[in-house]
Amino acid sequence: AQSVTQPDIHITVSEGASLELRCNYSYGATPYLFWYVQSPGQGLQLLLKYFSGDTLVQGIKGFEAEFKRSQSSFNLRKPSVHWSDAAEYFCAVGLMNTGFQKLVFGTGTRLLVSP
Amino acid sequence: ETGVTQTPRHLVMGMTNKKSLKCEQHLGHNAMYWYKQSAKKPLELMFVYNFKEQTENNSVPSRFSPECPNSSHLFLHLHTLQPEDSALYLCASSQDPLGGSSYNEQFFGPGTRLTVL
Numbered sequence: 001a002q003s004v005t006q007p008d009i010h011i012t013v014s015e016g017a018s019l020e021l022r023c024n025y026s027y028g029a030t031p032y033l034f035w036y037v038q039s040p041g042q043g044l045q046l047l048l049k050y051f052s053g054d055t056l057v058q059g060i061k062g063f064e065a066e067f068k069r070s071q072s073s074f075n076l077r078k079p080s081v082h083w084s085d086a087a088e089y090f091c092a093v094g095l096m097n098t099g100f101q102k103l104v105f106g107t108g109t110r111l112l113v114s115p
Numbered sequence: 116e117t118g119v120t121q122t123p124r125h126l127v128m129g130m131t132n133k134k135s136l137k138c139e140q141h142l143g144h145n146a147m148y149w150y151k152q153s154a155k156k157p158l159e160l161m162f163v164y165n166f167k168e169q170t171e172n173n174s175v176p177s178r179f180s181p182e183c184p185n186s187s188h189l190f191l192h193l194h195t196l197q198p199e200d201s202a203l204y205l206c207a208s209s210q211d212p213l214g215g216s217s218y219n220e221q222f223f224g225p226g227t228r229l230t231v232l
Contacts, residue, residue: 004157032218043119043205043223051218090158095217101146101211101218102171105158 003025004091006106013081014114021076023091032094033074034103035065039087047089048108050074061085086113117141119224121206127230128196136191136227138206147179147189148221152203160167164189165211196231203228 005024012021025031032051048059055067059103065076075090088108094101119140128134140147149161163171164183178200180192189206208223 004142009155034220034221041225043208043225046220049218049220067128101209101221102160102163103158103221107155107157 002093002104004093004094004104004106006089006091006109008109009107009109010112012112012114015083016080019078019081019085019111020026021089021111023074023076023090023106024072025093025095026072027076027095027097031074032096033065033067034092035059035063035074035076036090036092036105037061037087038090038108041084041095044090045077081111081113083113083115086111119206119208119222121204121224121227123227124225125228125230127232128193129232130196130198132196133192133194136194136204136206136229138141138191138224140187140189140190140206140208140211140224141207142221143211144208144221144222145207147183147186148207148209149189149191150207152205152207152226157204164193193229196229198231201229201231 003026034049035047038044047063048057050067052059058064063078067074088110090108091106092103122137137205146165148163151159160173161175162181178195203226205226207226209221212221
């Protein structure tokens with residue numbers, strides 16, 4: 001069955017330091033991959049997505065992610081974290097051939113930013 | 116109003132109450148979704164509507180009843196809920212290409228925080 005694993009429940013990063021959030025997926029076909037962010041009391045906002053082509057994708061707020069088929073991974077990175085990046089981050093895979101668009105989410109990684 | 120709106124933002128109800136959650140999308144999309152977000156669990160897809168027709172019921176208990184009167188509005192009717200139903204309920208919408216080769220972003224509302232006593 002399709003699944004998404006985010007192995008880190010919490011991550012604490014100092015402001016200005018680099019960030020990498022891990023995501024591994026299990027899906028037989030070429031995946032459609034997404035990263036969403038959720039700030040407290042808010043819905044989910046799309047950071048970036050990968051459909052095909054260049055395996056390094058750029059998103060909003062200075063985030064990027066790299067698709068590595070051999071590792072079934074889609075890790076999210078940011079070179080310099082800002083305090084406003086503190087939020088929960090969700091990786092998701094989009095399934096096709098289900099008759100409608102369906103997203104399968106990971107359990108999320110909560111990012112804490114220390115001064 | 117822009118994007119996806121949800122009302123109410125917070126709801127406290129007893130197990131014998133009947134209440135409804137409302138979602139409205141102002142994006143001209145043709146598909147709408149209900150998700151349940153519980154602590155330490157992945158978002159769970161509950162229902163999907165394409166062109167107002169329900170295309171997915173993800174084994175959701177009958178105490179949750181969706182209604183989609185048009186492509187812009189989605190309701191979740193609640194009755195005789197259990198405390199374990201307490202969660203954040205998120206609505207989303209997208210422009211489903213319906214078998215096309217693209218995959219369009221789902222836009223989420225802010226959610227309704229539901230507490231069942």
